[in-house]
Amino acid sequence: AQSVAQPEDQVNVAEGNPLTVKCTYSVSGNPYLFWYVQYPNRGLQFLLKYITGDNLVKGSYGFEAEFNKSQTSFHLKKPSALVSDSALYFCAVRDISSGKLIFGQGTTLQVKP
Amino acid sequence: NAGVMQNPRHLVRRRGQEARLRCSPMKGHSHVYWYRQLPEEGLKFMVYLQKENIIDESGMPKERFSAEFPKEGPSILRIQQVVRGDSAAYFCASSQGQVNTEAFFGQGTRLTVV
Numbered sequence: 001a002q003s004v005a006q007p008e009d010q011v012n013v014a015e016g017n018p019l020t021v022k023c024t025y026s027v028s029g030n031p032y033l034f035w036y037v038q039y040p041n042r043g044l045q046f047l048l049k050y051i052t053g054d055n056l057v058k059g060s061y062g063f064e065a066e067f068n069k070s071q072t073s074f075h076l077k078k079p080s081a082l083v084s085d086s087a088l089y090f091c092a093v094r095d096i097s098s099g100k101l102i103f104g105q106g107t108t109l110q111v112k113p
Numbered sequence: 114n115a116g117v118m119q120n121p122r123h124l125v126r127r128r129g130q131e132a133r134l135r136c137s138p139m140k141g142h143s144h145v146y147w148y149r150q151l152p153e154e155g156l157k158f159m160v161y162l163q164k165e166n167i168i169d170e171s172g173m174p175k176e177r178f179s180a181e182f183p184k185e186g187p188s189i190l191r192i193q194q195v196v197r198g199d200s201a202a203y204f205c206a207s208s209q210g211q212v213n214t215e216a217f218f219g220q221g222t223r224l225t226v227v
Contacts, residue, residue: 032212043117043204043218044156051213090156094212098161098169100146101206101216105155 002027002095004074006104013081013111021076021107023091032094033074034101035065039087050074061085081111115140117207118187119219126226132192132199134222138207144168145188146216147180150202159203162188163210195226 003026013019025031032051036044048059055067065076076089091104118137126132138145147159158172162182173180177195182188192199202223206216 034215036218041223043119043220044206046215046217049213049215096212098171099144099210099212100158100161100169102158103148103156 002093002102004033004091004093004102004104006089006091006107008107009105010108010110013109015083015111015113016080019078019081019085019109019111021089021091021109023074023076023104025072025074025091025093027093027096029096031067031074032096033065033067034092034094035059035063035074035076036090036092036103037087038090038106044090047076081109083111083113085109086111117205117217117219119203119205119222121222122220124222124224126195126224128196128226129194132195132224132226134190134192134203134205134224135187136190136205136207136219137187138205139217142207142209142217144208144210144216145182146206146208147188147190148204148206150204150221152201156204159190192224195224197226200224200226 005024034049035047038044050067058064088106090106092101145162148156160173160180161169177193179191202221204221206218208216
């Protein structure tokens with residue numbers, strides 16, 4: 001069965017510092033991986049995806065993610081955090097057999113000025 | 114191109130009533146997914162539908178919950194005889210269906226059972 005795990009409930013960084021939000025996955029076959037962000041009382045917004053190709057994927061709002069097959073990880077990164085990046089971040093994997101998206105438990109990112 | 118539209122945004126029901134949540138997918142999308150989010154928790158998959166078909170309902174409670182996506186009109190998530198534990202945010206997402214495509218989410222319906 002496909003699954004993703006986000007080992008940190010919360011990540012705190014200072015504004016201007018680099019940030020990393022961790023995600024590990026477990027799949028059979030090729031992984032199709034996604035990152036989403038959720039602001040309070042809003043739906044999820046798509047940030048980026050890894051399907052194939054370059055291990056470094058660039059997405060919206062200056063975010064990028066690094067796919068690492070040997071470590072089965074897909075960590076979300078940003079070189080310089082903004083206070084407005086504070087939100088709930090979800091990693092997801094596509095279940096190949098059914099097509100549904102399976103989400104991690106989410107990581108709250110807190111960026112302090 | 115309008116995004117995924119969910120209505121109502123907020124729904125209050127008394128225990129024992131029925132709740133109907135509607136989701137209109139993005140134009141050109143024929144695949145719809147429903148998720149439930151409890152406070153301080155992640156997204157729990159409920160059901161995946163294609164036009165007139167249920168593809169995966171492994172996350173749906175066995176009783177009181179049903180979903181449909183008719184040939185015409187929005188997808189409906191129906192909860193009969195609601196209980197307080199049904200209070201949650203329900204999100205709908207749509208996609209074109211291929212495994213390499215992302216899904217787009219609606220703003221959610223926040224159901225409160227009093």
